[in-house]
Amino acid sequence: MDIYGGQARMAAYMREHRDKVTDRWSELVVAGVRGRISPEEVSRELEDLYSLLLRVMVEADEHATGELRAALDELSRTRARNGFTPSETAISVFALKDAVYELLADAAELVPEYLTFSRTIDDLGLRTFETYSVARERIIADQSAAMLELSTPVVRLWDGIIAVPLVGTLDSARTQLIMEKLLETLVATGAEHAVIDITGVPTVDTEVAQHLLKTVSAARLLGARCAISGIRPQVAQTIVSLGIEFGDIATKATLADALALALRESGLKVGPA
Protein backbone atom coordinates (compact mmCIF):
# COMPACT_ATOMS: atom_id res chain seq x y z
CA MET A 1 0.00 0.00 0.00
CA ASP A 2 1.17 3.47 -0.80
CA ILE A 3 1.88 5.18 2.49
CA TYR A 4 1.19 8.62 1.15
CA GLY A 5 -2.12 8.36 -0.75
CA GLY A 6 -5.58 7.11 0.26
CA GLN A 7 -6.17 9.71 2.90
CA ALA A 8 -8.82 11.73 1.08
CA ARG A 9 -11.10 12.19 4.10
CA MET A 10 -8.24 13.12 6.35
CA ALA A 11 -7.03 15.62 3.75
CA ALA A 12 -10.50 17.14 3.42
CA TYR A 13 -10.71 17.47 7.18
CA MET A 14 -7.28 19.05 7.37
CA ARG A 15 -8.10 21.44 4.55
CA GLU A 16 -11.23 22.51 6.36
CA HIS A 17 -9.31 23.21 9.58
CA ARG A 18 -6.27 24.52 7.82
CA ASP A 19 -5.76 27.67 9.88
CA LYS A 20 -6.26 25.95 13.20
CA VAL A 21 -3.83 23.15 12.37
CA THR A 22 -1.11 25.34 10.88
CA ASP A 23 -1.32 27.81 13.74
CA ARG A 24 -0.93 25.09 16.31
CA TRP A 25 1.80 23.43 14.23
CA SER A 26 3.80 26.69 13.97
CA GLU A 27 3.35 27.24 17.68
CA LEU A 28 4.77 23.78 18.49
CA VAL A 29 7.69 24.22 16.07
CA VAL A 30 8.59 27.67 17.40
CA ALA A 31 8.58 26.24 20.91
CA GLY A 32 10.67 23.29 19.66
CA VAL A 33 13.41 25.47 18.18
CA ARG A 34 13.34 27.65 21.31
CA GLY A 35 12.56 30.85 19.46
CA ARG A 36 15.65 30.76 17.27
CA ILE A 37 13.51 31.23 14.16
CA SER A 38 10.88 33.92 13.99
CA PRO A 39 7.22 32.73 14.08
CA GLU A 40 6.58 34.42 10.70
CA GLU A 41 9.37 32.49 9.04
CA VAL A 42 8.22 29.23 10.57
CA SER A 43 4.63 29.67 9.45
CA ARG A 44 5.77 30.58 5.93
CA GLU A 45 7.82 27.39 5.72
CA LEU A 46 5.05 25.29 7.18
CA GLU A 47 2.27 26.75 4.98
CA ASP A 48 4.17 25.52 1.92
CA LEU A 49 4.76 22.10 3.41
CA TYR A 50 1.12 21.86 4.45
CA SER A 51 -0.22 22.59 0.95
CA LEU A 52 2.16 20.07 -0.59
CA LEU A 53 1.27 17.46 2.02
CA LEU A 54 -2.47 17.86 1.36
CA ARG A 55 -1.88 17.37 -2.36
CA VAL A 56 0.15 14.25 -1.71
CA MET A 57 -2.47 12.80 0.63
CA VAL A 58 -5.21 13.09 -1.97
CA GLU A 59 -3.48 12.17 -5.19
CA ALA A 60 -0.10 10.74 -4.29
CA ASP A 61 1.29 11.51 -7.71
CA GLU A 62 5.02 11.36 -8.33
CA HIS A 63 5.32 15.04 -9.00
CA ALA A 64 3.74 16.24 -5.78
CA THR A 65 5.68 13.70 -3.70
CA GLY A 66 8.91 14.87 -5.29
CA GLU A 67 8.08 18.47 -4.54
CA LEU A 68 7.26 17.70 -0.92
CA ARG A 69 10.51 15.81 -0.48
CA ALA A 70 12.51 18.60 -2.08
CA ALA A 71 10.90 21.17 0.23
CA LEU A 72 11.67 19.00 3.25
CA ASP A 73 15.26 18.43 2.13
CA GLU A 74 15.73 22.16 1.78
CA LEU A 75 14.31 22.73 5.25
CA SER A 76 16.57 20.19 6.93
CA ARG A 77 19.64 21.39 5.07
CA THR A 78 18.98 24.94 6.21
CA ARG A 79 18.51 23.73 9.77
CA ALA A 80 21.72 21.70 9.64
CA ARG A 81 23.70 24.65 8.31
CA ASN A 82 22.33 26.96 10.96
CA GLY A 83 23.43 24.64 13.71
CA PHE A 84 20.09 23.22 14.90
CA THR A 85 20.11 19.88 16.65
CA PRO A 86 18.58 16.79 15.01
CA SER A 87 15.54 16.93 17.33
CA GLU A 88 14.98 20.59 16.60
CA THR A 89 14.97 19.72 12.92
CA ALA A 90 12.75 16.67 13.17
CA ILE A 91 10.20 18.47 15.33
CA SER A 92 9.30 20.63 12.32
CA VAL A 93 7.68 17.53 10.87
CA PHE A 94 6.62 15.54 13.89
CA ALA A 95 4.83 18.47 15.52
CA LEU A 96 2.19 18.23 12.79
CA LYS A 97 1.09 14.88 14.23
CA ASP A 98 0.41 16.46 17.60
CA ALA A 99 -1.32 19.44 16.04
CA VAL A 100 -3.70 17.19 14.11
CA TYR A 101 -4.19 14.75 16.97
CA GLU A 102 -5.35 17.48 19.32
CA LEU A 103 -8.09 18.40 16.86
CA LEU A 104 -9.17 14.84 16.22
CA ALA A 105 -10.88 14.61 19.62
CA ASP A 106 -14.15 15.67 17.99
CA ALA A 107 -13.72 13.60 14.82
CA ALA A 108 -13.38 10.03 16.08
CA GLU A 109 -14.35 8.50 12.71
CA LEU A 110 -11.04 9.72 11.26
CA VAL A 111 -8.87 7.72 13.63
CA PRO A 112 -8.13 4.83 11.20
CA GLU A 113 -6.98 7.33 8.59
CA TYR A 114 -4.99 9.13 11.24
CA LEU A 115 -2.88 5.99 11.58
CA THR A 116 -1.98 6.09 7.90
CA PHE A 117 -1.35 9.80 8.20
CA SER A 118 0.92 9.13 11.14
CA ARG A 119 2.95 6.70 9.06
CA THR A 120 3.29 9.31 6.33
CA ILE A 121 4.61 11.82 8.83
CA ASP A 122 7.02 9.27 10.32
CA ASP A 123 8.40 8.59 6.87
CA LEU A 124 8.83 12.29 6.17
CA GLY A 125 10.43 12.78 9.58
CA LEU A 126 12.99 10.06 8.89
CA ARG A 127 13.73 11.71 5.61
CA THR A 128 14.46 15.05 7.24
CA PHE A 129 16.84 13.32 9.58
CA GLU A 130 18.65 11.61 6.75
CA THR A 131 19.06 14.85 4.83
CA TYR A 132 20.12 16.55 8.02
CA SER A 133 22.94 14.11 8.64
CA VAL A 134 24.10 14.24 5.02
CA ALA A 135 24.23 18.03 5.24
CA ARG A 136 26.16 17.86 8.50
CA GLU A 137 28.63 15.38 7.11
CA ARG A 138 29.25 17.68 4.17
CA ILE A 139 29.91 20.57 6.54
CA ILE A 140 32.42 18.46 8.46
CA ALA A 141 34.15 17.37 5.25
CA ASP A 142 34.39 20.98 4.07
CA GLN A 143 35.81 22.05 7.39
CA SER A 144 38.48 19.40 7.48
CA ALA A 145 39.49 20.27 3.93
CA ALA A 146 39.76 23.91 4.93
CA MET A 147 41.82 22.97 7.98
CA LEU A 148 44.16 20.88 5.86
CA GLU A 149 44.88 23.90 3.68
CA LEU A 150 45.31 26.22 6.61
CA SER A 151 47.63 24.03 8.53
CA THR A 152 50.57 23.64 6.18
CA PRO A 153 52.44 26.83 5.41
CA VAL A 154 55.92 26.70 3.93
CA VAL A 155 57.96 29.73 4.95
CA ARG A 156 61.21 31.11 3.63
CA LEU A 157 63.78 31.64 6.38
CA TRP A 158 66.64 32.80 4.25
CA ASP A 159 67.73 32.82 0.67
CA GLY A 160 67.81 29.12 -0.16
CA ILE A 161 66.47 27.98 3.23
CA ILE A 162 62.82 27.12 3.75
CA ALA A 163 60.96 25.81 6.78
CA VAL A 164 57.71 23.95 7.43
CA PRO A 165 56.41 24.59 10.94
CA LEU A 166 54.08 21.70 11.71
CA VAL A 167 51.26 22.16 14.18
CA GLY A 168 48.86 19.43 15.23
CA THR A 169 48.64 15.72 14.76
CA LEU A 170 50.17 14.29 11.62
CA ASP A 171 48.20 11.71 9.68
CA SER A 172 48.87 10.22 6.27
CA ALA A 173 46.70 12.70 4.36
CA ARG A 174 48.33 15.70 6.01
CA THR A 175 51.83 14.39 5.62
CA GLN A 176 51.18 13.72 1.96
CA LEU A 177 50.08 17.34 1.50
CA ILE A 178 53.03 18.66 3.48
CA MET A 179 55.42 16.54 1.45
CA GLU A 180 53.99 17.80 -1.83
CA LYS A 181 54.03 21.42 -0.73
CA LEU A 182 57.56 21.21 0.61
CA LEU A 183 58.89 19.59 -2.55
CA GLU A 184 57.06 22.02 -4.81
CA THR A 185 58.45 24.96 -2.87
CA LEU A 186 61.95 23.48 -3.08
CA VAL A 187 61.65 23.27 -6.86
CA ALA A 188 59.97 26.67 -7.23
CA THR A 189 62.44 28.59 -5.07
CA GLY A 190 65.53 26.56 -5.82
CA ALA A 191 66.18 26.25 -2.08
CA GLU A 192 68.79 23.71 -1.04
CA HIS A 193 67.95 23.54 2.63
CA ALA A 194 64.69 22.68 4.31
CA VAL A 195 63.82 22.53 7.99
CA ILE A 196 60.84 20.58 9.27
CA ASP A 197 59.90 21.99 12.65
CA ILE A 198 57.82 19.66 14.81
CA THR A 199 57.50 21.83 17.91
CA GLY A 200 53.72 21.84 17.47
CA VAL A 201 53.33 18.13 16.91
CA PRO A 202 51.99 16.68 20.19
CA THR A 203 53.10 13.08 19.73
CA VAL A 204 55.48 11.27 17.48
CA ASP A 205 54.75 7.58 16.99
CA THR A 206 56.27 5.16 14.52
CA GLU A 207 53.79 6.18 11.84
CA VAL A 208 54.51 9.89 12.15
CA ALA A 209 58.25 9.18 12.20
CA GLN A 210 57.86 7.08 9.07
CA HIS A 211 56.09 10.00 7.35
CA LEU A 212 58.83 12.40 8.40
CA LEU A 213 61.55 10.08 7.14
CA LYS A 214 59.78 9.73 3.80
CA THR A 215 59.51 13.49 3.43
CA VAL A 216 63.18 13.92 4.20
CA SER A 217 64.27 11.28 1.72
CA ALA A 218 62.01 12.71 -0.99
CA ALA A 219 63.57 16.16 -0.43
CA ARG A 220 66.98 14.54 -0.61
CA LEU A 221 66.10 13.03 -3.99
CA LEU A 222 65.49 16.54 -5.28
CA GLY A 223 68.93 17.52 -4.10
CA ALA A 224 67.95 19.40 -0.95
CA ARG A 225 69.13 18.82 2.60
CA CYS A 226 66.51 18.44 5.23
CA ALA A 227 66.81 18.88 8.99
CA ILE A 228 64.22 18.16 11.65
CA SER A 229 63.94 20.61 14.53
CA GLY A 230 61.77 21.27 17.56
CA ILE A 231 62.05 17.86 19.16
CA ARG A 232 60.76 18.26 22.71
CA PRO A 233 62.11 16.20 25.61
CA GLN A 234 59.03 13.95 25.86
CA VAL A 235 59.04 13.42 22.12
CA ALA A 236 62.74 12.54 22.21
CA GLN A 237 62.02 9.99 24.93
CA THR A 238 59.20 8.44 22.90
CA ILE A 239 61.35 8.29 19.78
CA VAL A 240 64.14 6.53 21.64
CA SER A 241 61.90 4.11 23.48
CA LEU A 242 60.11 3.20 20.26
CA GLY A 243 63.50 2.49 18.72
CA ILE A 244 62.97 4.87 15.81
CA GLU A 245 66.18 5.58 13.94
CA PHE A 246 66.51 8.90 12.18
CA GLY A 247 69.73 7.67 10.60
CA ASP A 248 71.92 10.41 9.19
CA ILE A 249 69.14 13.02 9.21
CA ALA A 250 70.16 16.11 11.15
CA THR A 251 67.94 16.67 14.17
CA LYS A 252 68.06 19.82 16.28
CA ALA A 253 66.38 20.96 19.46
CA THR A 254 65.17 24.28 18.14
CA LEU A 255 64.41 25.93 14.84
CA ALA A 256 67.21 28.42 15.57
CA ASP A 257 69.76 25.58 15.77
CA ALA A 258 68.50 24.16 12.50
CA LEU A 259 68.71 27.56 10.83
CA ALA A 260 72.27 27.98 12.11
CA LEU A 261 73.15 24.57 10.66
CA ALA A 262 71.60 25.42 7.30
CA LEU A 263 73.41 28.76 7.20
CA ARG A 264 76.71 27.06 7.99
CA GLU A 265 76.16 24.47 5.28
CA SER A 266 75.36 27.23 2.80
CA GLY A 267 78.66 28.85 3.71
CA LEU A 268 77.02 31.83 5.35
CA LYS A 269 78.01 33.38 8.63
CA VAL A 270 75.93 35.54 10.90
CA GLY A 271 77.84 37.71 13.33
CA PRO A 272 77.44 40.88 15.34
CA ALA A 273 76.89 43.94 13.19
Next chain:
Amino acid sequence: MERVPIVKIGQTLFVSIQIDLEDDSVVRLQEDLADELTATGARGVIIDITAVEIVDSFIGRMLTMIGSISRLFDAETVIVGMRPAVAITLTELGLSLRGVRTALNAEKGLRLLNGTA
Protein backbone atom coordinates in the same frame (compact mmCIF):
# COMPACT_ATOMS: atom_id res chain seq x y z
CA MET B 1 63.35 1.88 -29.14
CA GLU B 2 64.45 5.45 -28.59
CA ARG B 3 68.04 6.18 -27.58
CA VAL B 4 69.06 8.77 -25.10
CA PRO B 5 71.95 10.93 -26.36
CA ILE B 6 75.05 11.39 -24.18
CA VAL B 7 76.89 14.72 -24.50
CA LYS B 8 80.42 15.27 -23.25
CA ILE B 9 81.15 18.71 -21.85
CA GLY B 10 84.65 19.02 -20.40
CA GLN B 11 85.15 16.24 -17.90
CA THR B 12 81.44 15.62 -17.54
CA LEU B 13 78.98 13.46 -19.44
CA PHE B 14 75.62 15.12 -19.74
CA VAL B 15 72.49 13.03 -20.25
CA SER B 16 69.14 14.74 -20.67
CA ILE B 17 66.22 12.37 -20.75
CA GLN B 18 63.48 13.84 -22.90
CA ILE B 19 61.48 10.72 -23.68
CA ASP B 20 59.09 8.51 -21.78
CA LEU B 21 61.46 6.06 -20.21
CA GLU B 22 60.99 2.47 -21.18
CA ASP B 23 62.89 -0.42 -19.71
CA ASP B 24 64.81 -1.04 -22.95
CA SER B 25 65.89 2.58 -23.28
CA VAL B 26 67.21 2.65 -19.73
CA VAL B 27 69.17 -0.58 -20.16
CA ARG B 28 70.59 0.79 -23.39
CA LEU B 29 71.50 4.09 -21.71
CA GLN B 30 73.35 2.18 -19.01
CA GLU B 31 75.41 0.31 -21.62
CA ASP B 32 76.08 3.45 -23.65
CA LEU B 33 77.19 5.32 -20.55
CA ALA B 34 79.63 2.59 -19.57
CA ASP B 35 81.10 2.63 -23.09
CA GLU B 36 81.34 6.41 -23.09
CA LEU B 37 82.97 6.50 -19.65
CA THR B 38 85.71 4.10 -20.76
CA ALA B 39 86.22 5.95 -24.03
CA THR B 40 86.40 9.47 -22.57
CA GLY B 41 87.57 8.95 -19.03
CA ALA B 42 85.00 11.46 -17.81
CA ARG B 43 84.92 12.17 -14.09
CA GLY B 44 81.28 13.02 -13.68
CA VAL B 45 77.83 12.14 -15.01
CA ILE B 46 74.84 14.45 -14.86
CA ILE B 47 71.46 12.90 -15.59
CA ASP B 48 68.75 15.49 -16.10
CA ILE B 49 65.29 14.05 -15.52
CA THR B 50 63.33 17.31 -15.55
CA ALA B 51 61.12 15.97 -18.33
CA VAL B 52 60.49 12.62 -16.69
CA GLU B 53 57.02 12.43 -15.18
CA ILE B 54 56.68 8.76 -14.46
CA VAL B 55 59.13 6.31 -12.92
CA ASP B 56 58.71 2.75 -11.73
CA SER B 57 60.78 0.57 -9.48
CA PHE B 58 62.79 -0.81 -12.40
CA ILE B 59 63.85 2.62 -13.60
CA GLY B 60 64.59 3.68 -10.04
CA ARG B 61 66.85 0.68 -9.62
CA MET B 62 68.55 1.30 -12.93
CA LEU B 63 69.36 4.87 -11.88
CA THR B 64 71.06 3.52 -8.76
CA MET B 65 72.92 0.98 -10.90
CA ILE B 66 74.14 3.70 -13.26
CA GLY B 67 75.55 5.42 -10.19
CA SER B 68 77.34 2.29 -9.02
CA ILE B 69 78.73 1.56 -12.50
CA SER B 70 80.02 5.12 -12.88
CA ARG B 71 81.77 4.84 -9.53
CA LEU B 72 83.71 1.84 -10.90
CA PHE B 73 85.11 4.25 -13.48
CA ASP B 74 85.83 6.77 -10.73
CA ALA B 75 83.07 9.07 -11.90
CA GLU B 76 80.42 10.67 -9.72
CA THR B 77 76.76 10.63 -10.75
CA VAL B 78 74.36 13.48 -10.05
CA ILE B 79 70.68 13.21 -10.85
CA VAL B 80 69.17 16.63 -11.36
CA GLY B 81 65.75 18.18 -11.87
CA MET B 82 63.64 15.49 -10.27
CA ARG B 83 59.98 16.44 -10.05
CA PRO B 84 58.23 16.33 -6.68
CA ALA B 85 55.79 13.67 -7.88
CA VAL B 86 58.68 11.47 -9.02
CA ALA B 87 60.46 11.94 -5.69
CA ILE B 88 57.31 10.95 -3.82
CA THR B 89 56.86 7.87 -5.99
CA LEU B 90 60.45 6.77 -5.44
CA THR B 91 60.22 7.15 -1.65
CA GLU B 92 56.91 5.29 -1.61
CA LEU B 93 58.65 2.51 -3.54
CA GLY B 94 61.36 2.54 -0.87
CA LEU B 95 64.07 3.62 -3.30
CA SER B 96 66.29 6.35 -1.93
CA LEU B 97 68.89 6.14 -4.71
CA ARG B 98 71.79 5.38 -2.39
CA GLY B 99 75.16 6.17 -3.87
CA VAL B 100 73.73 8.73 -6.27
CA ARG B 101 73.87 12.44 -5.58
CA THR B 102 71.04 14.74 -6.40
CA ALA B 103 70.66 18.43 -7.17
CA LEU B 104 67.76 20.71 -7.91
CA ASN B 105 68.92 21.65 -11.41
CA ALA B 106 71.73 21.04 -13.88
CA GLU B 107 73.63 24.15 -12.84
CA LYS B 108 73.73 23.12 -9.19
CA GLY B 109 74.60 19.58 -10.23
CA LEU B 110 77.59 20.81 -12.19
CA ARG B 111 78.73 22.95 -9.27
CA LEU B 112 78.44 19.90 -7.02
CA LEU B 113 80.65 17.86 -9.35
CA ASN B 114 83.26 20.60 -9.74
CA GLY B 115 83.35 21.20 -6.02
CA THR B 116 84.22 17.61 -5.32
CA ALA B 117 86.45 16.99 -8.34
